[in-house]
Amino acid sequence: MRTETIDLNGHPFFLRRWGDPANPPLLLLHGFPEFGGAWAELAPLLAERFHCIAPDQRGYGQSWAPDDVAMYRTSQLVGDMAALIDHLGGGPLTVMGHDWGAAVAYGLAMFRPELVDRLIIANGVHPVPFQRALARGGDQAEASQYILALRREGSEERLAANDFAKMKELFLAKMDHAWMTPAKLADYVTEWSRPGRLKTMIHWYRASPLQVAKPGAPITDLPEPPKDKLMVHCPHLLIWGLGDTALLPEATEGLEDFAPDLTRVEFNGADHWICHQLPAQVARSILEWCDRP
Template sequence: MYTETVDLNGHPFFLRHWGNPENPPLLLLHGFPEYGGAWSDLAPLLAERFHCIAPDQRGYGQSWAPDDIGAYRGSELVGDMAALIAHLGGGPLTVMGHDWGAAVAYGLAMFHPELVSRLIIANGVHPVPFQRALAEGGAQAEASQYILSLRREGSEDRLAANDFARMKELFLAKMDHGWMTPAKLAEYTAEWSRPGRLKTMIHWYRASPLKVAKPGEPITDLPELPKERLMVRCPHLLLWGLGDTALLPAATEGLEDFAPDLTRISFNGADHWLCHQIPALLARSILEWCDRP
């Protein structure tokens, strides 16, 4: 693994690389509250076939972190990664996203289809099925009430207090955290401790237009979403840890309507953090899918 800082649209972004740069590129996009180093369990297992590139996304780690909430709109985040693909020599290439990284990966596939040859998502969601599930006021809305808490002013201070006690609780709540060794937790804490970073990480939630219903109180005035603009037309693999308590099955219902070339692979004994829990199984599933005709 080697690292570098590159200039994208006039701003610095920190990258981690695994594998031979002569191999086909695989762009790896992390979610909250992780950083590019979160791929260190999976990327080495893919590096014989791919040149894996994992950026710290905007607001995270050692990359550019503007203070303005508006700087974290989806179009800005997708634009960063479109610029990175151009920096890498242009597309199309394979893109993989987890959690919030999935939102950016979907954005690339939907709005810059010329840049994405294959889309791989690990416990992440397309915006339409997810928004529908959030608006119903059912189990997904209940599981996502933490979003409203994060959006509140000063949430970063509450999460950082007492050596990030609440942050650790939020990160690992209700799911298996046997993979989180003391050394790994120290690495995460160091990333969260960078000046202003926890605030800008949370800005992704504050800038999002997603509406979260209160449990039992459905939202009925959602705007009509333009299906044609939100299609994933490239081959799409969805990897799903069935024990996820943050993203529930309802969050992917109807995904086939937006991704006609969709393959779903589910895993027992894994949850939202499947990239850390079962990296060898994920790598084998990814490589077998990439080898299909």
């Protein structure tokens, strides 16, 4: 693994790389509350086929972290990664996203389709099926009430108190955390402890237009989404850990309507942190899918 800091649109972004730069590039986009190092188990298993590039996204780790909620709109986050793709020599290339990284990966595939030839998502969601699930006021809305808590002013201070006790609890709540060794947890704490970083990580939630219903109180006045602008036309692989308690199966219902070339691969014995729990199985699924005619 190699690291470097590059300039994107006048701002520093920290990258980790695995594999031969002569190989086809694979852009790996982490989510909350992780950083580019979250791909350390999976990327080496893909590095014989791909040149894996994992940035710390805006507001995370050692990358640029402006303290302004308005700087974390999806269009700006997608713009960062479009600039990175240009820095790497231009697209199209394969993009993989997890959690919030999936939102940026979907954004690239939908709004900058010339940059993405294949889209891989691991336990992440397209905005339309997810918003519909959140609006129903059912199980997904109940599982996502933490979003409202994170959006409250000062939530980063509560999460950071007592050596990030609440942050650790939120990270691993109701999930299998056997993969989280003391050394890995120390790495996460290092990244969360960078000045202002926990606040800017949470700004992704504050800037999001997603509406989260209260359980049992559906939101019924959502505007109809512009389907033609939210299509994924490239081949799309969705890898799903069935034990995910943060993103439930209903959050992907109807995805085929927006991704006509969709392949679903599901795993028992894994949850939201599938890339940490089953890296070999995830890598095999990716490589087999990429070998399809």
